[in-house]
Each structure stands twice: as C-alpha cells, then as structure tokens.
Amino acid sequence: MISIKNVLMLDGKRRDILIKGNIIEKIGRVSEKKDLVIEGKNMAAMPGLVNMHTHAAMTLFRGFADDMEFYKAWPERIWPAEARLSGRDVYAGTRLACLEMLRSGTTCFSDHYFFGGDIAKASRSMGMRAVVAELFIDGKSVSAGSVDEKAVLKNLENIKKEGGNLVTPAMGPHSVYTVSSEHLSWINDFSLKRNLLVHMHLAETRKENEDCVLKYGKRPVEVLNGMKFLNRNLSIAHAVWLTKGEIRVLAKNNVTVIHNPVSNMKLATGGVMPYSEMKKAGVNVTLGTDGCASNNNLDMFESMKIASLLQKSHLWDQTVLPAKEALEMATINAGRALGLKIGELREGMLADIILINLKRPELTPNLNLASNLVYSANGNCVDTVICDGKIVMQGRKVKGEEGIIEEAERTAERLHEKSGGG
Amino acid sequence: MISIKNVLMLDGKRRDILIKGNIIEKIGRVSEKKDLVIEGKNMAAMPGLVNMHTHAAMTLFRGFADDMEFYKAWPERIWPAEARLSGRDVYAGTRLACLEMLRSGTTCFSDHYFFGGDIAKASRSMGMRAVVAELFIDGKSVSAGSVDEKAVLKNLENIKKEGGNLVTPAMGPHSVYTVSSEHLSWINDFSLKRNLLVHMHLAETRKENEDCVLKYGKRPVEVLNGMKFLNRNLSIAHAVWLTKGEIRVLAKNNVTVIHNPVSNMKLATGGVMPYSEMKKAGVNVTLGTDGCASNNNLDMFESMKIASLLQKSHLWDQTVLPAKEALEMATINAGRALGLKIGELREGMLADIILINLKRPELTPNLNLASNLVYSANGNCVDTVICDGKIVMQGRKVKGEEGIIEEAERTAERLHEKSGGG
Numbered sequence: 001m002i003s004i005k006n007v008l009m010l011d012g013k014r015r016d017i018l019i020k021g022n023i024i025e026k027i028g029r030v031s032e033k034k035d036l037v038i039e040g041k042n043m044a045a046m047p048g049l050v051n052m053h054t055h056a057a058m059t060l061f062r063g064f065a066d067d068m069e070f071y072k073a074w075p076e077r078i079w080p081a082e083a084r085l086s087g088r089d090v091y092a093g094t095r096l097a098c099l100e101m102l103r104s105g106t107t108c109f110s111d112h113y114f115f116g117g118d119i120a121k122a123s124r125s126m127g128m129r130a131v132v133a134e135l136f137i138d139g140k141s142v143s144a145g146s147v148d149e150k151a152v153l154k155n156l157e158n159i160k161k162e163g164g165n166l167v168t169p170a171m172g173p174h175s176v177y178t179v180s181s182e183h184l185s186w187i188n189d190f191s192l193k194r195n196l197l198v199h200m201h202l203a204e205t206r207k208e209n210e211d212c213v214l215k216y217g218k219r220p221v222e223v224l225n226g227m228k229f230l231n232r233n234l235s236i237a238h239a240v241w242l243t244k245g246e247i248r249v250l251a252k253n254n255v256t257v258i259h260n261p262v263s264n265m266k267l268a269t270g271g272v273m274p275y276s277e278m279k280k281a282g283v284n285v286t287l288g289t290d291g292c293a294s295n296n297n298l299d300m301f302e303s304m305k306i307a308s309l310l311q312k313s314h315l316w317d318q319t320v321l322p323a324k325e326a327l328e329m330a331t332i333n334a335g336r337a338l339g340l341k342i343g344e345l346r347e348g349m350l351a352d353i354i355l356i357n358l359k360r361p362e363l364t365p366n367l368n369l370a371s372n373l374v375y376s377a378n379g380n381c382v383d384t385v386i387c388d389g390k391i392v393m394q395g396r397k398v399k400g401e402e403g404i405i406e407e408a409e410r411t412a413e414r415l416h417e418k419s420g421g422g
Numbered sequence: 423m424i425s426i427k428n429v430l431m432l433d434g435k436r437r438d439i440l441i442k443g444n445i446i447e448k449i450g451r452v453s454e455k456k457d458l459v460i461e462g463k464n465m466a467a468m469p470g471l472v473n474m475h476t477h478a479a480m481t482l483f484r485g486f487a488d489d490m491e492f493y494k495a496w497p498e499r500i501w502p503a504e505a506r507l508s509g510r511d512v513y514a515g516t517r518l519a520c521l522e523m524l525r526s527g528t529t530c531f532s533d534h535y536f537f538g539g540d541i542a543k544a545s546r547s548m549g550m551r552a553v554v555a556e557l558f559i560d561g562k563s564v565s566a567g568s569v570d571e572k573a574v575l576k577n578l579e580n581i582k583k584e585g586g587n588l589v590t591p592a593m594g595p596h597s598v599y600t601v602s603s604e605h606l607s608w609i610n611d612f613s614l615k616r617n618l619l620v621h622m623h624l625a626e627t628r629k630e631n632e633d634c635v636l637k638y639g640k641r642p643v644e645v646l647n648g649m650k651f652l653n654r655n656l657s658i659a660h661a662v663w664l665t666k667g668e669i670r671v672l673a674k675n676n677v678t679v680i681h682n683p684v685s686n687m688k689l690a691t692g693g694v695m696p697y698s699e700m701k702k703a704g705v706n707v708t709l710g711t712d713g714c715a716s717n718n719n720l721d722m723f724e725s726m727k728i729a730s731l732l733q734k735s736h737l738w739d740q741t742v743l744p745a746k747e748a749l750e751m752a753t754i755n756a757g758r759a760l761g762l763k764i765g766e767l768r769e770g771m772l773a774d775i776i777l778i779n780l781k782r783p784e785l786t787p788n789l790n791l792a793s794n795l796v797y798s799a800n801g802n803c804v805d806t807v808i809c810d811g812k813i814v815m816q817g818r819k820v821k822g823e824e825g826i827i828e829e830a831e832r833t834a835e836r837l838h839e840k841s842g843g844g
Contacts, residue, residue: 067741103783296794296797361481364481
C-alpha cells in the first residue's frame with residue numbers, strides 16, 4: 001500500500017490518497033499504516049495524462065525530416081527508413097518514447113505502429129499502460145488480396161502475451177486512403193465480433209478528402225458510416241477537415257476524436273480542428289502528440305497548451321478551450337474512449353497518478369492550478385509518476401534511463417547511416 | 423578564466439570555448455591552464471536566449487486572468503492589482519522571473535514595466551543582463567501636462583546605478599493609444615539626443631489601429647513615421663496588424679519587430695504576425711514571451727517552437743520559419759536590436775552562453791541539433807548558464823532558488839488577498 005499525504009487536488013483541496021494494489025482505494029483522510037508514504041505538501045496530484053495518438057518508435061526519426069514539404073519529407077526520408085525497421089528497433093524506439101512520456105507525466109499511450117508485440121513488450125518493461133494497435137496498410141502489412149485472419153489473431157495474442165495486464169490490443173487500419181474498403185469491412189466485422197478498439201487516421205488533410213471523393217464518390221466519414229464502421233470503439237486521429245454534418249454523424253455514433261494540434265501545425269495540414277462544433281455536437285475529444293517526426297516531442301503538457309492557444313487564436317476568442325477542458329481532453333475523455341478506469345482520481349479507479357512539483361518558478365504563484373498546469377507548466381514539472389499502482393518515476397528519476405537513451409542512439413545511428421539522409 | 427571543453431556547436435562541430443573575464447576569448451582548441459574547466463562531452467553550446475519583450479514582474483499575476491475576455495480580464499483583474507504594486511513587489515516578481523528565465527536558458531531580457539530601478543536591481547542580483555525600459559503611460563506614470571525631464575533623468579540614472587554594467591536603461595512609451603503625441607514627441611527627442619533604445623507596443627490589435635485612425639486620421643506606423651520616431655533604436659512589440667506598406671516603412675527605418683506568438687494566440691488578438699512579408703522586406707524580427715498574465719511562462723524555447731508552428735499552420739507551408747531562423751530570432755537578431763555584443767558565439771563577444779544537456783530522451787537521437795532545440799526541447803534541457811562570464815546556473819541549480827520562490831509567493835498572496843479575485 002502507498003499513501004500520498006496532504007496533496008493538492010484539482011478542486012483546490014488537500015487530501016490523502018491511498019493506493020492498494022493497482023487501485024485507488026481511498027481519497028480523503030488516511031490514517032492506516034502503509035508500506036510507503038509520499039509527502040504531498042509541495043505537490044499537486046492529478047490523473048496520469050493519456051497520449052491518444054502516437055507512433056512511439058518514431059522517436060528514432062526525430063529531427064529527420066523537418067522544415068521540408070510533407071510530400072517530399074515522408075517519401076524521401078521517413079518511408080525508406082521505416083522500411084528498414086526491425087522489431088528490435090521498434091522496441092528500442094518505443095522504450096525511448098516511454099521514458100520521455102513518463103518523464104512528462106503520461107501514464108498511458110495509444111500507439112499506432114508496426115511490430116505490436118515489440119511495442120507491448122517495451123511498454124510493459126517500462127511499467128506503462130498502453131493500447132497497442134497494429135498498423136494495417138494495404139500492400140505493406142496486409143497482402144493485396146485478403147487479410148490473413150490467422151496472422152492477425154496471432155498478432156493480437158502476441159501483443160496480449162507481451163503486454164500482460166498493462167496492454168490492450170487494438171486494430172489499427174492506417175486510413176481510408178491506404179486501406180481498401182474490402183479490408184476496412186473485414187477489420188470492422190472482425191473488431192465488432194471481438195469488441196476491439198479501432199484506431200485510425202481520418203480527415204487530416206484536404207487531399208485525403210478529395211482522393212476519397214474521387215475513389216468512393218463520398219467523403220471519408222460517409223464512407224465509414226456506409227459500412228457501419230462508426231461506433232464507440234473507434235477513435236479517429238486528426239479530424240480536421242470535416243463538415244458540420246460529418247461532426248453530427250461522429251457524435252451520434254459516439255466516435256472519439258483525437259486532436260493533435262502540434263502535428264497539424266507543424267505539418268501545415270491546413271485548417272484547424274473544429275473544437276467548438278465538436279463540443280456543441282457532443283463529440284468526445286481527446287488529445288495526442290502524434291509521432292516524433294511530426295511534433296517533435298511527446299510532451300502532453302505542451303500539447304494541452306498549444307491545443308488551447310490554437311483555438312483561441314483561430315476563433316479570435318480568449319475564452320474558448322479553457323484550461324479545465326484541455327485537462328479533460330488529456331485525461332477523463334481518454335479514459336472514456338479507451339474503456340479503461342483511468343483519467344480520474346476517484347476511489348475504485350486504476351492508480352495512474354502523477355505528482356506535480358509546485359515549488360518551481362514557472363508554477364509560482366499558484367493562483368489557479370488548472371491554469372498553471374495548462375499554460376505555465378511543461379512535462380518537467382512532474383516529479384513522481386505512479387502507473388498501475390507502482391512508482392515508475394520519483395524525483396524525476398526513471399530506472400535505467402541512461403541505457404535506454406544509449407540503446408536508442410545506437411539504433412538511430414544504424415538506421416540513418418544506411419539512409420544517407422540527415 | 424573558464425574553459426568549456428569539446429562542446430557541440432550549432433554547426434555540428436565540437437570545439438573548446440575559452441572565457442576571460444566577461445568575454446569569449448577564444449573558440450577552437452584551448453590548451454592553456456584555466457581556473458575552471460567544464461566538460462562539454464554531453465553538451466551543446468549556444469548563445470544565451472534573449473527575451474525581447476516581457477513585463478517580468480507580472481509573474482505575480484500568473485494565472486490570475488485566464489480564459490476571460492481581454493476587455494474584462496485586464497480592467498477587472500490586472501490593472502487594479504497593478505495599481506497596488508510597490509517597488510519592492512516588482513523586485514520580488516522580477517527576481518522570480520529572472521530565476522525562471524535563467525532556468526530556461528535566457529541570459530538577457532528587455533523589460534517594459536514600472537519601477538525600473540527595482541527591475542535593474544533584481545536583474546543584477548541574479549547576474550542577468552537586461553535592458554530596462556521604464557513604462558510611460560499618460561495619467562499614470564506621466565502627468566497629464568508635460569513630462570518632468572528631471573524625474574525621467576533621475577529614473578534613468580537610478581536604473582544605471584542599480585543595474586551596473588549588466589543593465590542598459592531605455593525608454594518605454596506604452597503605446598500610441600496610451601501616450602499622447604506630445605509626449606511621444608518629447609520621448610523621441612529625448613531618446614535621440616541621448617542615443618537611448620526605445621521599446622513600445624505597436625499594432626497588437628485591430629482596435630488599436632482603428633482608434634489610432636479615429637484620433638490621428640492615420641495608422642500607428644504612419645503616426646510614428648510622421649514624428650520621425652522610427653529608427654534603429656526602436657523595437658516594437660507585436661506588430662501583427664500591419665499593411666505591406668507599413669512593413670516597408672519599418673524595414674527602411676531599421677525598426678526591430680518583437681514577435682510574441684504565445685501572447686498573441688492566448689490573448690486572441692487575431693491575425694498572425696506577417697513573418698514572410700517582414701523577412702522579404704528585410705525587417706529585423708526578434709522574439710519575446712510577453713508577461714506572465716498573457717503567456718503564462720517565460721520559456722523562450724517554447725516561444726521559438728510556437729513561433730514556427732504558427733507560421734507553418736497559418737500559411738499551410740511546412741517550410742516557413744525553419745528551426746535555424748527561429749534560433750536567430752531569439753539570439754543574433756536580438757543582439758543586433760539592442761546593440762549589445764550578444765546573441766552569437768564568436769571571439770570578442772560577451773560570454774553569455776548556455777549549455778544544453780544532450781543526454782535527455784527528448785533530444786535523442788540528435789540527428790539535427792537546430793531542429794531538436796526548436797521542436798523537441800524546452801527550457802528544462804538547459805544544464806548550465808553563463809552570463810557575463812559568470813556561471814549563474816550549473817546542473818540546473820541557481821543560487822537562492824527557494825528563497826526567491828517563497829518571497830514571490832508571499833508577495834503574490836498579499837497582492838491578491840486585497841483584490842478578492844483569483
């Protein structure tokens with residue numbers, strides 16, 4: 001049992017938090033004898049942040065294709081390097097990503113990449129929660145003909161086996177422009193039958209919409225709606241280029257939207273995710289960093305701030321996406337999307353808790369905690385990270401940091417040596 | 423003498439840096455005997471960042487007026503609190519700001535606030551370089567009638583005396599909408615005669631432009647041009663709402679622009695600073711955080727990233743404001759604007775140097791240092807800060823941190839107790 005004593009919470013009150021196993025047993029006054037007591041006097045407690053869209057191992061491509069046009073950067077730099085990735089590389093890159101995420105207060109990430117078993121293994125080795133969606137791309141991870149059901153099942157089982165109770169396997173069709181409607185249909189039937197989460201890109205760019213209309217005579221949301229693809233197990237990353245009608249369809253079908261403000265801005269995908277319309281329609285909006293080739297970090301504190309700034313700036317309205325809503329996007333809304341008991345500090349929830357060091361200049365004075373967390377803090381304000389009831393960072397120290405960094409450095413060096421880019 | 427051994431520089435090469443007194447004596451191979459050797463193996467060296475526009479003591483109002491409309495937030499919250507500020511409060515708030523700035527790699531700031539002597543004293547006490555412009559607002563810091571030349575001179579002398587060789591006194595007319603044309607003319611003559619730097623707000627909002635046209639029949643830049651106010655000693659903060667013609671006038675007169683992307687976005691001032699047009703016209707563009715009521719931190723690394731993201735997003739162009747240019751805005755362009763030998767690591771320049779700890783997950787791999795600094799780092803990546811040849815931070819420790827934070831906490835508490843807001 002761990003107890004956190006006298007810690008500041010988001011409602012401005014100080015309480016004790018008692019953790020038993022991997023569950024928040026009690027919030028209030030704790031007087032029982034505990035194995036481990038954390039003094040919370042100079043700390044604030046909040047739920048661990050949930051990064052709802054990333055390609056964790058792309059840390060290996062950080063800084064590799066910046067300030068270049070997307071349609072040059074990806075085909076010339078990223079894709080050839082990705083083609084050389086092994087499961088072992090993905091393991092090293094994902095461990096680096098987990099280290100960076102833990103150090104910036106993220107306790108759960110929803111990943112979307114190749115070598116799901118290695119992602120799950122990496123996440124578990126770091127004591128981090130993850131939803132691992134194995135990427136489906138026609139002609140790459142899936143043969144041109146039909147999907148090999150046995151192979152898919154084996155993959156899911158492998159993710160489950162490697163990840164243990166910390167990892168949820170999911171389906172990861174890349175997008176409507178890289179997966180055929182036959183394969184999308186197959187994935188849909190398959191995931192509905194097994195109640196699997198589905199994670200895909202949607203409506204990120206204009207080109208994607210135009211290509212979809214040319215191919216199907218319909219916009220992407222309509223295509224998915226036509227094949228009954230839209231349901232509460234689906235999370236779509238980006239969702240920038242949508243009509244009001246499409247937003248209503250997403251809301252009606254309880255689809256979760258994952259906003260990636262830094263990636264959208266850096267990749268200059270144009271437009272701005274229509275947050276106000278989403279909110280009005282009742283869409284569950286969550287937050288992600290995207291991969292490190294498009295951000296280039298995994299700091300969800302930074303993403304919360306930039307999400308809010310982007311809406312304010314775009315709508316000429318200082319009041320839109322206030323701090324409290326940015327926090328909800330990164331916590332409770334994500335818990336709802338993933339069907340996991342995370343994202344809230346409440347008795348009975350999983351003990352994924354981060355402690356913020358309040359004795360830092362950028363958090364002084366502390367007139368408004370939510371505001372300080374979203375507009376002043378960054379991930380370095382996190383002192384302690386508890387995931388699944390276990391302390392994985394304390395005093396900003398994570399076990400094995402140096403080795404993880406060195407292994408990732410070596411892996412990236414080897415990958416890029418062969419590429420000639422840089 | 424201090425020598426930094428074998429440190430990575432922005433051109434990708436490793437060198438030694440020798441500091442003698444407050445000057446960079448040599449860059450290359452250093453073999454002489456030094457008093458102090460800093461091992462640079464795991465570090466990158468770059469010029470200390472220059473925050474060209476802030477109101478440092480407004481750290482005391484951090485989180486005090488967020489997610490509210492500007493025309494409510496400032497009159498109801500900020501101005502009444504500002505009216506209660508004493509010189510001692512400004513000293514405490516500025517020391518807190520200096521601590522935050524040093525910890526995020528800023529070695530020089532251009533401040534724009536009341537109680538210049540106390541700002542200078544605070545900055546000097548922290549070993550930080552500053553340009554201190556005492557704010558002029560009609561009816562507040564200046565009487566409605568004429569300016570009291572003796573009082574202004576006394577103030578400048580006080581800034582000089584309190585700041586010593588680390589601080590440059592400057593003139594700080596608030597804006598064209600809060601200072602009469604008579605007073606602006608007076609300030610202009612006064613500063614030209616004494617070769618003083620002038621720091622003011624300009625073209626931040628549409629309202630400011632409209633009000634100016636109503637009052638003067640001309641837009642702000644034209645008003646200033648008409649009174650020969652525009653010259654290389656002038657830096658204007660914001661410069662968002664400009665015409666191409668005005669940009670050409672600014673370029674022709676060697677006026678420096680200070681971009682404050684986070685403040686502009688958070689305060690929803692509308693529009694986006696026309697960087698490409700500025701660049702084409704040859705305007706010297708620098709970077710600031712603005713005060714903590716509008717940002718709400720002083721991290722110039724964050725501001726570099728957001729400056730670049732904002733342009734890319736606005737222009738639907740991934741290549742605009744690349745990392746290298748963001749770094750220049752925060753360093754060499756600022757040195758040029760202030761007429762100080764800072765912003766470049768070159769022999770003969772002042773020794774304002776920061777060392778970046780490269781052994782951090784978010785800076786791994788290091789395929790592109792400029793990219794990592796702008797898109798992946800934040801201020802916490804800074805390990806060591808040298809200002810004016812003296813080490814003011816090492817291993818992220820600044821002398822007296824706790825006391826500075828506690829003093830600022832107490833000051834803010836007292837200020838806000840009386841205000842009833844929060």
